[in-house]
Amino acid sequence: MQVILGANGQIGEELAKELNRNYTKDIRIVGRKPSKINETDSLFVADLTDPKQAIVATKGCEIAYFTLGLPISSELWEKQFPLITKNVVEACKINGTKLVFFDNTYMYPQDDRELTESSTFDPVGRKGKVRMEMAKMLLNEIKKGELEIAICRAPEFYGPGKTQSITNTLIFDKIKSDKKLKVPLRDDKLRSLIWTPDASRATALIGNTPDAYGQTWHLPIDENRLTYNQFINLASEVYGQKLSYSLIPKFFFRVASLFDPKAKELIELLPRYQHDNLFEVGKFKQMFPEFKVTSYREGINQIRKEENQK
Numbered sequence: 336m337q338v339i340l341g342a343n344g345q346i347g348e349e350l351a352k353e354l355n356r357n358y359t360k361d362i363r364i365v366g367r368k369p370s371k372i373n374e375t376d377s378l379f380v381a382d383l384t385d386p387k388q389a390i391v392a393t394k395g396c397e398i399a400y401f402t403l404g405l406p407i408s409s410e411l412w413e414k415q416f417p418l419i420t421k422n423v424v425e426a427c428k429i430n431g432t433k434l435v436f437f438d439n440t441y442m443y444p445q446d447d448r449e450l451t452e453s454s455t456f457d458p459v460g461r462k463g464k465v466r467m468e469m470a471k472m473l474l475n476e477i478k479k480g481e482l483e484i485a486i487c488r489a490p491e492f493y494g495p496g497k498t499q500s501i502t503n504t505l506i507f508d509k510i511k512s513d514k515k516l517k518v519p520l521r522d523d524k525l526r527s528l529i530w531t532p533d534a535s536r537a538t539a540l541i542g543n544t545p546d547a548y549g550q551t552w553h554l555p556i557d558e559n560r561l562t563y564n565q566f567i568n569l570a571s572e573v574y575g576q577k578l579s580y581s582l583i584p585k586f587f588f589r590v591a592s593l594f595d596p597k598a599k600e601l602i603e604l605l606p607r608y609q610h611d612n613l614f615e616v617g618k619f620k621q622m623f624p625e626f627k628v629t630s631y632r633e634g635i636n637q638i639r640k641e642e643n644q645k
Contacts, residue, residue: 337542338363338396338432340383340423341403345498346437348372349535350400358543365392366403383419389426398542399427401436407600409461420469424476424484433483434473435542437534438551440490440614442467445606449613452488452551460603477549486551487538490614491607493634494531495641501604502528506567506580507638516580519588520608522564527614529556530629540623553616555628560613566631573635 337354339347342364351372354362360375369378381392383403393399401423405411420436427434441463442456456467470486477484492500493507505517537554541547561569563580571578588605591598619626629637 336361336363336396337398338365338393339400339402340365342366342372344404345494345496345531346535347402349532350402350539351376353536353539358539363396383422384415386422386425389422390429393426393430393432396432398433398435400542401434409600412462412465416465417468420472424482428482433548435485435487435538436473437538438470438486438488439466440488442470447610449615451615452553452618459606462603483548485541485548487541487554488551489529489534489554490527492531493528495638498531511642516567516578517583518563518580519583520585520605522582523562525560525562525611527556527560527612529554530634533629537626552619553614555616555619555626556614557628557630561631569631570635573632573639
């Protein structure tokens with residue numbers, strides 16, 4: 336059996352589908368309010384802040400996938416994420432379960448430096464420090480050698496369904512509602528965006544590749560990086576209409592943060608939009624050369640088709 340810890344988001348859902356398609360029908364979905372993704376899934380209600388529940392949730396499982404997300408609240412992240420990570424690590428040790436940890440890039444420098452699996456951690460803001468703490472915890476466990484762990488790291492998402500990201504919110508959600516698109520800070524800096532189904536497929540592949548454990552993996556992206564200006568021009572071609580946009584200056588976010596808690600939480604993420612975001616994926620490509628990455632054109636077209644079917 337393979338277990339997904341937190342499958343309510345787009346990554347967890349796509350991961351459950353991919354595991355069911357290509358690896359196993361014996362899948363356990365764990366969460367506070369879990370729901371089936373595939374007919375053969377089994378459901379397990381658990382609060383992973385409780386170490387005893389984490390142990391029971393992973394019992395009898397060969398592989399555990401940590402795809403759990405929390406609302407973007409620095410206070411909540413600081414309180415729960417390290418605790419949950421610690422509980423899951425200990426539970427996997429007790430049960431002899433391999434751990435595949437789905438990670439983001441918040442702990443990395445938010446500047447023009449090329450980001451590889453060996454890049455230094457230099458977080459900006461409270462949430463970045465939390466993700467650094469979690470990543471260091473996992474790396475220390477890998478050094479100890481008591482638990483098989485694979486860290487799967489992804490840059491900003493874009494994708495279908497309930498994909499949540501700044502790109503989806505400010506571009507594709509605006510297209511759906513026939514409103515002017517928004518771009519944070521700069522439209523002339525290169526972006527590294529990952530198609531969410533690709534992220535989930537790659538995570539499943541890594542989890543089911545014994546030699547992939549004991550290390551960090553940057554998940555695959557379309558390496559023909561685009562600026563937001565180029566990305567929106569491409570979307571205009573795919574949608575067959577001229578999509579206009581406006582830039583959101585930094586002062587707008589700062590003013591909004593005075594009244595909107597969600598805007599306040601976004602402030603620490605803004606530096607990445609002032610610089611080229613160069614997320615390097617050569618290690619994955621070398622290990623898995625047959626993996627088919629979804630191009631930006633293909634991804635945008637899938638989003639368009641999905642909307643037309645509604």
